[in-house]
Amino acid sequence: MIDPPLDLDAVWAFTLIADHGSFTRAAEAMQTTQAAVSLKLKRLETRLGCRLVERTPRHVQLSTHGLTFLEHARALRGAHDRALTAFSGARRRLIIGISEHVAGPDLPALIARMNAQDPHLIIEIRIASSGDLLQSFDRRELDAAIVRLHVGRDDGEMIAEERFVWYAAPGWKHHADEPLPVATLAEPCGVRAMASQALDAASIAWTEIFVGGGVAAVVAAVNAGLGVAALSPRMVPLGAVDVGARLGLPALPRLPILIHSRAKEDRSHNALAALAAAFRSAVRG
Incomplete structure (x- = not known):
């Protein structure tokens, strides 16, 4: 037999x-x-x-x-x-936009997961702000967009909710008689808005000490000791410490990560499902 x-x-x-x-x-x-x-x-x-x-x-x-x-x-x-x-003809290309504040250091591993799911799928990744990516998605320039929750949008599928913490370089000290120096991304940015609203609601005086064009630049400002930044633990620079409790800063809410997709073809849909699962592992892990 x-x-x-x-x-x-x-x-x-x-x-x-x-x-x-x-x-x-x-x-x-x-x-x-x-x-x-x-x-x-x-x-x-x-x-x-x-x-x-x-x-x-x-x-x-x-x-x-x-x-x-x-x-x-x-x-x-x-x-x-x-x-x-x-026997399938031309190789399929999948164009995915990922928010600057979502991609993070896990991106290489996430791309590897997608490639393992379908090694013959051409993956094109574009990094930008959530707002810009959603505009590109609406113009049908992207097959999918992975972004932070955006005001006025309810058409995405939530992948995970990610927590944020106030981080600063080790040894950095805030002078109590001065506004809190904050490093942020340029507007529009959902994390920036969330952090500023939390500080204003807590009646904490603050000032922008650095505005970066990307998360890597904000992380560099934290490493340089310029001030504090609202970052997810995935983005934390080596050695940076949580200073929220020490400085009496307000707790930050979790922010949803959503995927907007119009991919219907099985290979693209399966690859995006693998990517979404990998994001859940990265955020919750």
């Missing part, structure tokens, strides 16, 4: 579990349920006759067999995608 072939969908589920370190994130990338992903993995393990993933209350990690099989699983996925590409 000939043994049945491997289920490619189960192999895909396994690679996503390995990439995300989570059954939940893998299910989000596949647009299915965690129970369905668990069942796919169980059937794959039964077919191979070994355990691929070790589950603990806090962690999901590959077993020795899982680490060995991962290379073969990726090869199977790659061969499958190449076979489809050979």
Whole structure:
């Protein structure tokens, strides 16, 4: 009797579990349920006759067999995608806009996740402010936009909510008799508006000490000891410290990250689902 072939969908589920370190994130990338992903993995393990993933209350990690099989699983996925590409005509291009305050240092890993999802999809990333990206999306210049919540828009799908903290360089001190020096992005910027509104509501005198054209510039200003900045923990420069409690600064609200998409074709839709799942992992992780 000939043994049945491997289920490619189960192999895909396994690679996503390995990439995300989570059954939940893998299910989000596949647009299915965690129970369905668990069942796919169980059937794959039964077919191979070994355990691929070790589950603990806090962690999901590959077993020795899982680490060995991962290379073969990726090869199977790659061969499958190449076979489809050979008969699909021109390579598909996916143009994605990502907000400056959303991309962050995780962007290389996020792009790698998308490439692992579909190595033959051409990915074009554009970085700009949320407002500019939404205008480009409305002009149909983008297939998708990942942005902060924008006033007057309710057509996006929320990926995650991200927290913000007041950061400054270690050893930096504020002179109590002077307005709080704040480093921000140029207007329009949702994080800038959120931070200024929180300070005004708390009746804290403040002044712009630095206006950057990008988050990297704001981070550099913090590192240089110019003042404080409202940043998400993902963006925090090495060594920077949370000074909110010490300076009596107001707590900052969480800001939603949303994805606006018109991608209907399966490959593009699946790649964006993988990207959204990766963002959830980065923000919550």
